[in-house]
Amino acid sequence: MSGALDVQSLSVTIGSARIVRDVSWSVAQGQTLGIVGESGSGKSVSVLSAAGLGPGNAEITGAVVLTGSDGVQHDLLSMGGNALRRVRGRRIGFVFQDPATSLNPMLTVERQLTEGPEVHLSMTPKQARGRALELLELVGIPDPERRLKAYPHELSGGMRQRVMIAVALACEPEVLIADEATTALDVTIQAQIIEAIRDLQERLGTATVWITHDLAVVGGIADEVVVMYGGEVVERAETVRLFQETKHPYTRALFESRPHLGSRAERLLSIPGSPPDPRAIPAGCVFWDRCSVRADERCRTEHPELVEPTDGHWVRSFYLPEDA
């Protein structure tokens, strides 16, 4: 298995809190991986830690390997600060949730766009300016000449996120990580941004990791989906597979709690309870206390392994729909 970014049995521990446990996934060039989970499921922490951006006092084990388009492999977890700095921005780009805060309010769009190419690609200011113009056009911002001189507060939310995407893609990284990149935007803008990223991905062949809690977003964009709960992967499959043959009780509950167009339910279904405390991970299944199909003592005392009942579809549960 080799992709643009391979994560093998990644675990993140802070003190006694085991925030992420044994997470593995990989995303190939030109592909999109969706990582879904509710708040506190460890989805952001796992990805940020992989790039050395996690909490400073975290203890990280496992392997994270980034394969460049030139075939060179970078083992991100064993890298020193300087080497890691040369990878970040050059080979991995990040887009964060709120474009209002992730752009520097005191710098013009031009300065934010030229910084990366000047640092990583050793461009002259003039070349970098040309690159900035090109990038703004690439992400679909009209009148780029004028927007270069704008400050972030002079742009709308959607435009800001486009600029942020342009910043992230400035050095043509192999991997783009979108951490809830559309959550702070309203739905129409959200669709535009997703469209823009998908379009860019096709043109540049970037591998994308899309972290979100929105199944609809993932359904529209991802090739493969990883569902995380309580710091573990509970289900992983190709998107179509996951949507059609949902196996894990948690994933099924997620689907059931979505509002459906046309049917006005009295109340939206929710999953009662909250995710486990990372400082006191239960011995059995992490989803045990909230699970609707939990059957016996085994769920409470024995930790289910991630198994592959059908080819390419991984589930961490003792009870699969076929048995129930």
Added chain:
Amino acid sequence: MSTHPNPDVTAEPERTAYEHVVPAEGPRGWRRVATELLRRPVGVASILVLLGVIVLALFGDWLAPYEINDINIADRLQSPNAQYWFGTDELGRDILSRVIASSAVSVRVSVIAVSIALVVGVTMGLLAGFFGGWLDSVIMRSQDVLFAFPEILLAMAIVAILGPGVTTATIAIGVVYIPVFARVTRASTLSVRTETYVRASKSLGAGPWRQMTSHVLPNISAPIIVQTSLSLSFAILSEASLSFLGLGVQPPEPSWGRMLFDSRAFFQDAWWMSVFPGLAVFLTVLACNLLGDILRDVLDVRSAATAGGGTR
């Protein structure tokens, strides 16, 4: 912003109210700050006073009507008149010429002293605030020690060690104002370094140095500029105090503080000897302070957008 519909400017033909609120083609950056400053009468007045002081400091030699050290016993202790606008002192030296000449000393000492404080203090505060931990403790505790002494006492102690004179007074004043800059910078750095855009710059490969200089520093420049303006006024006062005490500028070179000291003996008979140098100090310091206050209002990009009637 969240309570406000946010028209996407991408829709070009539809010009929304937003376009009028924040004109896309307004003056920006320093030009905008300058425009805002000039819209306020007090701002214009302080700038004029400070420009006047600077002009006097630079071209005082040509502007002064008399040689500053020309002793003319016949014309001693004259009250202001057509020949001597500000009167003369006990040796018949022209007060106006001496006040003008003193401005050069004041400007030089305060600008150099504040530059020292600015560079050292901002660097220390930035490092302390950005890295935190033991570095923060070491730097800030050392600043606390400096801060614990009354300014003038500390300056006097430094001058006592290095010996009196203009250079040592400058260094002493510079050192005394380091902690203020360190504190202002550290506090602002603390609030800015956790902002998403600093994290974002890190995620795009910026090292600590780049994060500090190109992302933290521009966002904390406003309080630092304001502090610079305020510190300039305090530095002028400190220089005058040190010279008054005989620890700064040495006679016969004139200085506002020294002139005030010399005037004490004649306070009841020759008011002009103390009033004019005192007025010079007062006006310069007031102008610096007012400018600092106005800069505080003007320098924030976001609040400037609000001042134009905007909603953000």
